[in-house]
Amino acid sequence: QLFVYESRPLQDRYVDQSTGIAERGSCGHTDVVVVEMSNRSCQPSLFYHLGVRESFSMTNNILLCCYTDLPELHALREEIFQKSSDCSCSYTFIPYMVTTQNKVFCCDSSVMMCLSELYQPNFNMEAFFTPLTDQLAKLLEGTSANSCGYFREMIRSDIRKARERYSGAQLSRELTSIQQRLDSVECLSLDIVMNFLLAYRDAQDFDAIITLVETLQALPTCDIAEQHNICFHYAFALDRRNQPGDREKALSVLLPLVERPEGVAPDLYCMCGRIHKDIFIDSGFTDAEKRDQAFYWYHKAFLMEPSLHAGINSVVFLMAAGHTFETSAQLRQIGMKLSCVLGRKGCLQKMEHYWDVGFYLGASILAADMDKIIQASEKLYKLNAPVWYLNSIKETYTIYSHFKTASDTWSPKQELVDFWLGFLMESCQTFVSTEQCPVLILELARVLQPSQLSVCNTEGKKSVTLSHLCSLEEEGISTWTFPASSIRGVRYGKEGEELQSLSSGPCVP
Numbered sequence: 001q002l003f004v005y006e007s008r009p010l011q012d013r014y015v016d017q018s019t020g021i022a023e024r025g026s027c028g029h030t031d032v033v034v035v036e037m038s039n040r041s042c043q044p045s046l047f048y049h050l051g052v053r054e055s056f057s058m059t060n061n062i063l064l065c066c067y068t069d070l071p072e073l074h075a076l077r078e079e080i081f082q083k084s085s086d087c088s089c090s091y092t093f094i095p096y097m098v099t100t101q102n103k104v105f106c107c108d109s110s111v112m113m114c115l116s117e118l119y120q121p122n123f124n125m126e127a128f129f130t131p132l133t134d135q136l137a138k139l140l141e142g143t144s145a146n147s148c149g150y151f152r153e154m155i156r157s158d159i160r161k162a163r164e165r166y167s168g169a170q171l172s173r174e175l176t177s178i179q180q181r182l183d184s185v186e187c188l189s190l191d192i193v194m195n196f197l198l199a200y201r202d203a204q205d206f207d208a209i210i211t212l213v214e215t216l217q218a219l220p221t222c223d224i225a226e227q228h229n230i231c232f233h234y235a236f237a238l239d240r241r242n243q244p245g246d247r248e249k250a251l252s253v254l255l256p257l258v259e260r261p262e263g264v265a266p267d268l269y270c271m272c273g274r275i276h277k278d279i280f281i282d283s284g285f286t287d288a289e290k291r292d293q294a295f296y297w298y299h300k301a302f303l304m305e306p307s308l309h310a311g312i313n314s315v316v317f318l319m320a321a322g323h324t325f326e327t328s329a330q331l332r333q334i335g336m337k338l339s340c341v342l343g344r345k346g347c348l349q350k351m352e353h354y355w356d357v358g359f360y361l362g363a364s365i366l367a368a369d370m371d372k373i374i375q376a377s378e379k380l381y382k383l384n385a386p387v388w389y390l391n392s393i394k395e396t397y398t399i400y401s402h403f404k405t406a407s408d409t410w411s412p413k414q415e416l417v418d419f420w421l422g423f424l425m426e427s428c429q430t431f432v433s434t435e436q437c438p439v440l441i442l443e444l445a446r447v448l449q450p451s452q453l454s455v456c457n458t459e460g461k462k463s464v465t466l467s468h469l470c471s472l473e474e475e476g477i478s479t480w481t482f483p484a485s486s487i488r489g490v491r492y493g494k495e496g497e498e499l500q501s502l503s504s505g506p507c508v509p
Contacts, residue, residue: 031060032140037076038066050091059090062139064132067097067107092139096132105129152189155182159195163202172205179212188216193224197233202386209237228264231257232271239275240388247275258297266301270310273297274392277313280320281395285402291320302334308345308359311338315366316396320403338363348375354385358393365400365421370413377420378448381440390428397421412469419450419469441468 033053035046050061065076080093097107107129155178162174175196182188193216200208213234216225224230231253238250254272257264276294280287295317302310314334323331342363351357357380364372407414423438435457441449454465462484 032062033058033060034062034064034136036064036066038064040072043076061090062092062094062136064094064096067095094132094135104132106132106135152192155192156195159192159199163199166203168203169205171199171203172208175199175203175205176208188222188224190224190227190230194229194233197230201233201236201388204240204387206237206241209233210241213237228257228268232267235271235275239271239278240391242278247279250275263304266305266307266310269297269301269304270313273301273310273313277317277395277399281398285320285399288321291317295321299334302337306337306341308338308341308363311341312359312362312366313396316400320399335366338366348372348379351379354380354383354389357383358385358389362393362396365397370417373417374413374420377424380424381448387428390424394425394428397425415469416450423450439466441466 033050035050037043037046053061063080077093077095080091094106096104098104158178159175162171162178166174179196193212196212197209200206200212213225213230216222216230225234235250235254238246238253251272254268254275258268258272273294273296276290276297280290280294283290285291295314298310298313298317301307302314311334315331315338318328318331318334325331325335342360345351345356345360348357348360351360357376361373361376361380364376419438423440426438436452436454439451439453441451443449450469452467452469454467456463456465464482464484464487466480466482468478
């Protein structure tokens with residue numbers, strides 16, 4: 001992009017070299033700026049804008065000045081040379097003159113003393129001076145278009161801050177505002193696009209992901225949308241949005257990639273498995289072809305690079321097809337590899353990322369280890385895992401629970417397992433008002449106590465009942481009823497935290 005400043009009158013314009021169209025804008029992040037400095041009264045303002053470019057480390061600046069007064073021209077040149085020596089920016093100073101035929105030529109100040117002799121109607125200026133347009137073209141050809149670097153870093157920083165400060169719809173609005181500042185395709189590097197996609201994913205704004213990628217696909221000179229990691233997130237957004245034809249479109253993007261003989265990254269195989277898994281769930285667990293296709297792609301990813309994600313899903317789909325650990329050698333083989341991969345992750349207490357804890361939870365569910373399920377569920381809650389990730393866990397657990405053999409025995413520990421899994425599953429559902437819901441009570445000892453909250457809205461008996469889920473070892477009162485008249489107020493926690501407090505008068509045990 002080329003930016004032109006004119007001092008007669010003061011205005012600023014973008015000049016797109018591919019179209020020749022000039023638009024108003026800001027010169028801060030353009031590759032080259034051409035500034036017309038002839039109007040002395042405008043020079044302070046123009047030097048201010050050049051100083052802004054210096055702060056952005058924008059190095060390519062071309063300054064023009066029309067000859068009218070030789071002393072003023074010399075003074076301006078000395079000031080520009082001083083600026084060049086004081087900073088790392090490059091200033092190219094070009095004096096020029098306009099002939100009586102309205103032709104513009106570059107001229108050196110050393111020949112200005114002879115200007116009265118040269119400035120004759122019949123004098124051949126082309127033989128002695130270079131046309132200004134030729135000089136500008138030569139300078140622009142030798143300029144590398146790399147000065148978007150600072151602007152790109154600023155965009156990365158803004159996206160990072162937005163992800164730290166906002167969530168949900170507010171995060172999506174902030175990202176849209178940042179995206180609207182991108183007025184040049186050259187500033188849309190692969191890593192910036194990926195940052196946008198990941199942030200929109202956190203905000204659950206799948207429409208924005210799809211719109212951004214399809215906009216890139218429509219640009220004839222941009223191949224970012226063809227990159228595999230962009231295709232991955234595009235397919236993910238289509239699958240999650242799930243409008244008519246979305247999943248078919250997602251498969252049409254992925255299948256040509258995953259069917260290549262040279263192979264692709266395991267994540268793309270897993271994404272194919274995820275789409276077939278979602279179609280299988282939507283069929284009410286009856287579409288055997290989609291079930292087998294989901295296993296095929298997850299298992300292919302697991303064979304290429306054993307991971308908890310691919311392995312857990314491979315086990316679940318084998319169980320959905322009727323396999324058991326007692327009768328299936330393939331299921332036992334995958335299970336042994338899964339145990340090794342899980343062991344390399346280390347203990348649960350040292351895990352810091354929600355995806356590691358989520359996979360630990362999935363493996364614990366398959367192993368029916370109640371203690372580990374409870375511990376991993378609580379840790380996943382404390383890490384505030386995003387909704388899109390909880391949805392993924394929910395889908396896998398839904399398939400597993402549909403095909404597993406239900407246990408006839410009951411225990412307080414099983415009740416806690418059911419509570420935690422139900423609590424996590426409900427946290428990624430659309431809110432529906434009910435008379436009873438699972439809640440967590442933060443005790444004075446900073447311990448989370450699983451409980452049930454019941455609301456009675458019957459006229460004359462309005463109340464709230466809180467019941468702890470207790471182990472067999474616990475003794476004492478575990479249920480409290482708060483009549484509506486005793487409730488003094490309700491206080492919400494900070495945005496993004498599932499926290500409320502209830503203040504009341506005496507309650508009934």
